[in-house]
Amino acid sequence: MVLRAPGLGVLNPAAARLEVWGDPIAHSRSPQLHAAAYDVLGLDWSYGRRRVGERSFAAELAxxxxxxxxxxxxxxxxxxAYAAAANLDRRAELTGAVNTLLLDPDGPRGFNTDVGGIVRTLADDGLTTVPSARIVGAGATATSAVVALSELGAREIQVVARRPEAVAPLVALGERLGVEVTAAPFAASLSHEVPLTIATLPGDAPVQDAAADALADTGGLLLDVVYGHWPTALSAAWDRxxxxxxxxxxxxxxxxxxxxRIFRHGDPDTPLDAEDRVLRAMRGVLEGTAAA
Structure with missing residues (x-):
């Protein structure tokens, strides 16, 4: 199979090496997930992990x-990675964040699959439209959350952050998307109720119980993007x-x-062969069970 990216070059069909890079990286579950998928697809691809920081990224990529x-x-x-990409998909362009590079001969193609990951996991809980929502934290993942919520039809997003000035880029992004984004402080009382809260804080971020309980009382379903530190302060409040x-x-x-999908077809919207089987195998890895 020759993979031809739309309007770009031809990806070497023999290219079979892939990795996940970051710092820290030892906790990453990505090698297990990808290996399970490649096994179902019958692909002889290798997928490892490498500790790479911002300063060493360009040299490693070269x-x-x-x-x-x-x-x-x-x-x-x-x-x-966003800066290194020669071509960007819309989600990457909107967020200024790239979590996937396809190494095309004409230059790396950058994608943001975090946005789609949020949209698809919420669909697993039956949330396919969300009129309003709350985001806790104003870092890089919050940007992907704003784009995901806009795709789900949200027109009002409240961002709870310790520093209101950190919300300004999200407000600007919301204006671009036609979404009203407002800032709110961590507080012991929040009268505004929403059907969904997306938490983007680090797993060990401290949150006072009173503020966490106020968020839980008015926050609907919680999607906490953390998976390495569980329970978090917020998930514990939702449990209470x-x-x-x-x-x-x-x-x-x-x-x-x-x-x-991108590594296989060059396109995040093109389904895999036997995708249901692939997804079951990947779920099995996360659940610690063999796929049926």
């Missing part, structure tokens, strides 16, 4: 030869409130599936 097919990027590399909290494993699963 060492890759035509045996390499692509990279997955995690923190703190999504910004430098008897409300539903989901970890970031679903987002991890679905963004990885979209990455594999």
């Amino acid at each position: 060492t890759l030869d035509d045996a390499w097919r692509g990279l997955s990027l995690t923190m703190p590399l999504k910004g430098v 409130a008897g409300a539903t909290a989901r970890s970031g494993l679903g987002m991890l699963l679905h963004q990885a599936l979209l990455q594999i």
Whole structure:
């Protein structure tokens, strides 16, 4: 099979090396997920992990030869990967973040599959439209959350952050998308109720119980993008409130599936062969069970 990217060059069909880069990286579940998918697809591809920081990223990228097919990027590399991309998909262009590089001969093609990962994992909980929502935290993942919520029809997003000035880029992004984004501080009382909260804080971020409980009381379903530190302060508050909290494993699963579509077809919207089987195998990895 020769992979031809639309309007771009031909990807070497023999290219079979892939890795996930970031710092830290030892915790990454991506090698297991990708290996399970490649096994179902019958692909003789290797997928490893490498500790790479922002300062060493460009030099490491320059060492890759035509045996390499692509990279997955995690923190703190999504910004430098964005800068390195010769071509961007719309989600990457909107967010300024790239978590997937397809190593095309005409230059790396950058994609953001975090947005689709959020959209698809919320669909697993039956949330396919969301009129309003709350985001906790204003870092890089919050940008992907804003784009995902706009795709789900949200027109009002409240961003709870310790520094209101950090919300300004999200407000500007919301204006571009036709979404009203407003800032709110962490507080012991929040009167505004929403059907969904997306938490983008680091897993070990401290949150006072009173503020966490206020968020849980008015926050609907919680999607906490963390999966390495569980429970988090926010998921514990949702548990106290008897409300539903989901970890970031679903987002991890679905963004990885979209990455594999890109590595296979050059397009995140083109389904894989036997995609249902691929998804079951990947879920089995996360659940610690063999796929049926």
